[in-house]
Amino acid sequence: MKLKDFIVSDAIVGDLQAQDRDGVIRELVTSLAAGGALPADAVDEVVAALVKRESNGSTGFGKGVAVPHVKHAKVKKMAGTIGRSATGIDFSALDHQPVYSVVLLLSPENSPQQHLQAMNIVFSNLQKDMFRRFLRQSDTRDKIVDLLDEADQGK
């Protein structure tokens, strides 16, 4: 599995406008809906599920990245997007540092294996210092798409 198998390029946000966690989640889910990955009328429900999940335990795993994710009945096909914040967002991260890169992942119900594979490829890349640094510096959708292409090619 590759990042671009489930990251919806059109939904990537190079310069997040929201300044807080819940706002970022809404901005990214709205972008996924606009990109056709989710019905527009499901946005509110999916945002609420993600916020609830995040409140139960932060997906800010440290090093400036957060990976909010949820399984939801309204999601028919696994889809993800990436948002970059110039200012940093308080995600109640494990290391108490602001989050600059958010990878948001929506999975259908009843496909835990696919979900774990997607998380595997996301974290395999996020664990690399170079990938995190480039992602944080990529301030447009096109730059992020290029970075994903390079990551998928194993560069």
Next chain:
Amino acid sequence: MAKVSQDIVVSNKLGLHARPAMQFVDTANGFSSTITVVKGGEEPGEADGKSVMQMIILAAVEGTPLQINADGEDADTAVKALAELFESKFGEED
């Protein structure tokens, strides 16, 4: 100092996703021993049991054999506590 190992199989349906991975790491961090988790099966791997990212990268689905290893003074209680998490299916389901 002691080294202790225990083999377990992931038995919760959702596998070792983010929440159980974090629960495991939280528990592991309560011990001074070094904790590693070795994944068997078709795509073997190894993770630092105190790193959430590494544990998630294991992508251990239901049915995956894992070996929990601890090395240190509290290795015995650490392995018992960590194996217990898998036995209780991390409080999930069914």
